[in-house]
Amino acid sequence: MNEHVIHRVRDLPSAHLLGAGTAMCAGCGGLGALHQVYDVLGEKTVFVNAAGCMTLLANYPFTPFKGSWLYTAMASAPAGAQGVRDALDVLLAQGRLPPAEDLAPVVLTGDGSAYGMGLSATSAAIERGLDFLYLCYDNEGYGNTGQQSSGATPHAARTATSAGGRGHPGFKKDLFAIWAAHAPAYVATVIGAEPLDLARKVETAIGLKGPRLILALAPCPTGWDFEPAALVDVGRLAVNTGIFPLKEYRDGRITHTRIPRPRLPVEAYLSTQGRFAHLFSPRRDDAAIAAIQAQVDRYWQGVA
Amino acid sequence: MTRRLLTGNAAAAWGARLAGVDYVPAFPITPQTEIIETLARWFDGGEMRGRLTMLESEHSMVTAAAAAAATGVRVFTATSSQGLLYAMEMIHAVPGWRVPFVLANVSRGLATPITLEPDHNDVLAARDSGFLQIHCASCQEVHDSVLIAYRLAEDARVRLPVIVNLDGFYLSFTREPVEVADPAAARAFLPPFTGRGIEFRASRPVSQAAAVLGGSQYSYFRYETHLAALQALPAYAEIAAAFAEAFGRHHPAVEAYRSDDAEFVFVMIGSFATKARDAVDRLREAGARVGLVRPRLLRPFPAADLRRHLLGKRGIAVIDQNLSFGKGGVLHAELASVLYGEPGAPLLASFIGGLGGRDFAPEEFYEMIDVTRRAADSGRAPEPRLLYTAGELREMRKLQAIAAVERHEDGAGKP
Numbered sequence A: 001m002n003e004h005v006i007h008r009v010r011d012l013p014s015a016h017l018l019g020a021g022t023a024m025c026a027g028c029g030g031l032g033a034l035h036q037v038y039d040v041l042g043e044k045t046v047f048v049n050a051a052g053c054m055t056l057l058a059n060y061p062f063t064p065f066k067g068s069w070l071y072t073a074m075a076s077a078p079a080g081a082q083g084v085r086d087a088l089d090v091l092l093a094q095g096r097l098p099p100a101e102d103l104a105p106v107v108l109t110g111d112g113s114a115y116g117m118g119l120s121a122t123s124a125a126i127e128r129g130l131d132f133l134y135l136c137y138d139n140e141g142y143g144n145t146g147q148q149s150s151g152a153t154p155h156a157a158r159t160a161t162s163a164g165g166r167g168h169p170g171f172k173k174d175l176f177a178i179w180a181a182h183a184p185a186y187v188a189t190v191i192g193a194e195p196l197d198l199a200r201k202v203e204t205a206i207g208l209k210g211p212r213l214i215l216a217l218a219p220c221p222t223g224w225d226f227e228p229a230a231l232v233d234v235g236r237l238a239v240n241t242g243i244f245p246l247k248e249y250r251d252g253r254i255t256h257t258r259i260p261r262p263r264l265p266v267e268a269y270l271s272t273q274g275r276f277a278h279l280f281s282p283r284r285d286d287a288a289i290a291a292i293q294a295q296v297d298r299y300w301q302g303v304a
Numbered sequence B: 001m002t003r004r005l006l007t008g009n010a011a012a013a014w015g016a017r018l019a020g021v022d023y024v025p026a027f028p029i030t031p032q033t034e035i036i037e038t039l040a041r042w043f044d045g046g047e048m049r050g051r052l053t054m055l056e057s058e059h060s061m062v063t064a065a066a067a068a069a070a071t072g073v074r075v076f077t078a079t080s081s082q083g084l085l086y087a088m089e090m091i092h093a094v095p096g097w098r099v100p101f102v103l104a105n106v107s108r109g110l111a112t113p114i115t116l117e118p119d120h121n122d123v124l125a126a127r128d129s130g131f132l133q134i135h136c137a138s139c140q141e142v143h144d145s146v147l148i149a150y151r152l153a154e155d156a157r158v159r160l161p162v163i164v165n166l167d168g169f170y171l172s173f174t175r176e177p178v179e180v181a182d183p184a185a186a187r188a189f190l191p192p193f194t195g196r197g198i199e200f201r202a203s204r205p206v207s208q209a210a211a212v213l214g215g216s217q218y219s220y221f222r223y224e225t226h227l228a229a230l231q232a233l234p235a236y237a238e239i240a241a242a243f244a245e246a247f248g249r250h251h252p253a254v255e256a257y258r259s260d261d262a263e264f265v266f267v268m269i270g271s272f273a274t275k276a277r278d279a280v281d282r283l284r285e286a287g288a289r290v291g292l293v294r295p296r297l298l299r300p301f302p303a304a305d306l307r308r309h310l311l312g313k314r315g316i317a318v319i320d321q322n323l324s325f326g327k328g329g330v331l332h333a334e335l336a337s338v339l340y341g342e343p344g345a346p347l348l349a350s351f352i353g354g355l356g357g358r359d360f361a362p363e364e365f366y367e368m369i370d371v372t373r374r375a376a377d378s379g380r381a382p383e384p385r386l387l388y389t390a391g392e393l394r395e396m397r398k399l400q401a402i403a404a405v406e407r408h409e410d411g412a413g414k415p
């Protein structure tokens, strides 16, 4: 059986399901990814949200969603999905809910929640085998509060709390590996700049049961300091420099869905964003750029 | 109806079982754990239909409870002390979702220092959350209050979650004879939950707990929750009357014991109020006109009932089993706020006691009435008193002496 109906770009939905006119910034990569994911998921969903930029999507009395929405808190969106799923299961089992009225709970959070405050709730939801989809839009910082460093902030990036000459001293946490270590049904990285890859992965995720993560790198003009119009370029460079590997985990195996060839030097990506400007001016920091390059090279050597 | 010897925890579990609860998100904490273990056994054994899910924290547990309630099933959960505080973000958030469910809190003193024994600082931390609060003094009341709490939470005028509070150890682990309701009678009193529009359904999308822009909209929804909580006063009176009719036991919002002709009255909540009740009997035997007034409902605050019972008395000994540091007893302040300026307002004397399960000696109750009487005679309210005897202080000094010796020896033994 072929689980995909999306094979080519022209198979992608042509009109967006998610309404326009939201409070998100122009060129928001997170919103772009959400549009594409929602088009595939459809409206028989309840988005269970944690505190972050996307919380302002549902703003009384307006919502861009055709389906349902439940805001919880920064730490406990997966537990909200658990409550909804458990309740629906109980109703279905007792014949109190026609199957056509069933819904899919979709957790929607930023990286701050997914990598940090909500990680305990996430880990437990996976371990319980909760049948849910988790969509994390990763803008690599606490965007809603002004882009402070989070567990997802990459090394050397300047943030509101790492504004010094060297940027963020830490290294981005590997959420893909953390999820995969739980042996869930599915884990995939996606980016809005690669819509076909994204849509096929969401399609795969829908066809599976159990805990599933769609981890979307979400270029953020406001927090990363680039022009909104450059959104797609920044996204493509994240993939083509190998900084953001597109991959999926399924049945214990990791597959890379796009191996960048040739792999562009990382500075092609870093130099597009103000948050890395200190690596290039007033003096070029060759050592720091080389260290980032070496880390990316090491990753892809491991992929072979 | 069958009479059984039940702990307060078992009585709470029976209440949930008879309420036909569909879903229990759970997390263990002493002295609450017996409740969820009992329910887990009943779900496993098929005595209850539905599901119990172990969460990884109380914050998640309360999130899951409210999310399930918002999906349209009947939900029960339970916690205590640190667990209630760990969930506090959600305790304040979910009443605004306007979905009904019941949470049993088994009161236990908060850290620091760590203790397992009861006082009410835990549940009073939830006072301003929007959860309604029913405080129980016996295991029978726990059983009955869970059933009453569902009717109240689900009442169309109310639609708020309810905490049923029972004191750790003194109720949770104490076996008392409890009339367990006949399942059919319980069902007649509390028909199965149908959601009545509270639901997530594919064909009827809803947005729950959305953001608002600005203080005006925000205030509107906050006022709505407040007005709903106030609606719970008449709703409670009706429900308690219906309960009395069905089961023959009346649980008014405020229980008054021998207070009608009393000059002086104790005001207290929870199981320790039964100690005050004994003291009332003794004082009456000695000729003193003393009574007890015990609010069962703490939110909404039954102001009118309290005024009715207390205006015209000479003095009130308010006994707080909690302590707001730098202020005093919470109940005392609440009571003062509804009596002040009323004609016939009695003098209020404030006493703090029973922290961490510290017991009350009968003589302490007599002394409290003495203090209150002298204050009423002089017309001046006394400073709040922290109950602590010379004997207790002597014991504490002994422990401190031991601690000093231990520290000294430890220190001396090290380079």
Ligand SMILES: Cc1ncc(C[n+]2csc(CCOP(=O)(O)OP(=O)(O)O)c2C)c(N)n1
Residues within 6 Å of the ligand: A051, A052, A053, A054, A073, A074, A075, A109, A110, A111, A112, A113, A114, A139, A141, A142, A143, A144, A145, A150
């Ligand atoms: C318990 C709690 N602490 C802090 C906040 C403040 N807060 C709101 S959004 C946010 C950042 C969330 O970051 P992330 O999950 O990455 O989402 P983003 O804002 O980047 O979209 C923070 C810290 C909060 N809402 N709740």
Ligand code: SF4
Residues within 6 Å of the ligand: A023, A024, A025, A026, A027, A028, A029, A030, A031, A053, A139, A143, A144, A218, A219, A220, A221, A222, A223
């Ligand atoms: S701060 Fe970034 S993630 Fe948040 S709305 Fe703006 S562009 Fe999107």
Ligand SMILES: [Mg+2]
Residues within 6 Å of the ligand: A052, A110, A111, A112, A137, A138, A139, A140, A141, A142, A143, A144, A150
């Ligand atoms: Mg973020």
